[in-house]
Amino acid sequence: MTSHFFNLAVFWRVRLLLLQGAVGTAKLAFVALAIALSIGIVVFAAQLGPWRPLRWAAEWFIDLMRAFPVLVFLVLTYYLFLPLLQVRIDPFAAAAVAFGLKHGAYFAEIYRSAWLAVERGQIQAAASLGLRSWRIAQLVVIPQAALVILPPLFNQIAFLVRDMPFAFVIGYFELLTSARAAEVLVRNSTPLVAAILIYILALLLLQWLGGRIEEFSRRRLEA
């Protein structure tokens, strides 16, 4: 039983393959995160702006992204949207764009809730002192919003990492792809168990870090 699910010798044989997959996952996670954070800012800015159609479009963008299953959106991006736009790209770029768009919508919502958490009166007070809107953002909103934003931001990063295995559906070489390849190679489930353990470890780490950050920001907010 253990020899099929937790076989150290087998694990040692496939270690490089798994490592390659883990590196692929990490690379994708970082690029997707960077795209998602930026798209979140763009969508959030559109929601703040005075132009009504743009606000409406941002709200629908967020709802559509929330509605699409990750797997479906990934497949549609790779096989449909990008070919329609006459862009020919590899699975890595397609996955990064798809995860970036999908999670960007969630990040926009997180930015917005932090913005709403800053008291309106403070912004009005700063405006009546004659501060420009950029200075208001810099001096009043961002220092306070940053504390509110950290815990949900971290939570969302964990969700993003948890979505990574879906990239195997469009043939990107990440941890799950490598684990399945290794499983076929050695006719043993250890690689798959190892992949699951690696994900659990990474996400527990993120969860722990998130907990610490939440504690930190709660202390700072109370002070």
Next chain:
Amino acid sequence: MFVTLQLATLTFFLAIVPGLLIALARRLGPRWLALPLGAMVNLVRCVPTLLTVVFIYLALPFAGITLSAFASVLLGTTFMQVVFFSEAFRGALASVGKGQFDAAYACGLRTTTVLRRVILPQAALVAAPAFASSLVLLVQNTSIASAVAVNDMIGTALNIQTNYGDPAPLVAAGIGYLVLIVPLVRLTRRWERRMAMAL
């Protein structure tokens, strides 16, 4: 479409009662039950749903348990959904003050009565947005079926795309998911707004 709906409905009914029980056990149960349950929920939440399904489908046969693709998906999504539901319910239960329990007990009500008449009506209100968004997740997760060769909505469309190069079914599948899920998302949005106003 039919397989997708079937999976979603089955998962919903199989997962909701254990999810509620776990949440209740973590709130009301003795420590030796609540602590390990909490640790387990935290651990399971860390596993990507896709990996759970793939593990059940590809690794369990080595242990002599061979399930059909459909059963693997159902088992995997149900297992994860129990945890997601239990988290939604736990958050809602936590929002009902401890004094409510004490007061109800002091009135001489039995635990089941306390739950039914005092706690759950209040918790249900708070649980609504989280519950709706875990429903969204449930329907979305059925798409995992395509990854292990069940012909659900997206799986069928993908097959046609790769075999015939015809993207029309993909478009249809995309629209199909939107038709299923967009109403849920709009509902979540409205409930979230209402909660924000009530607080």
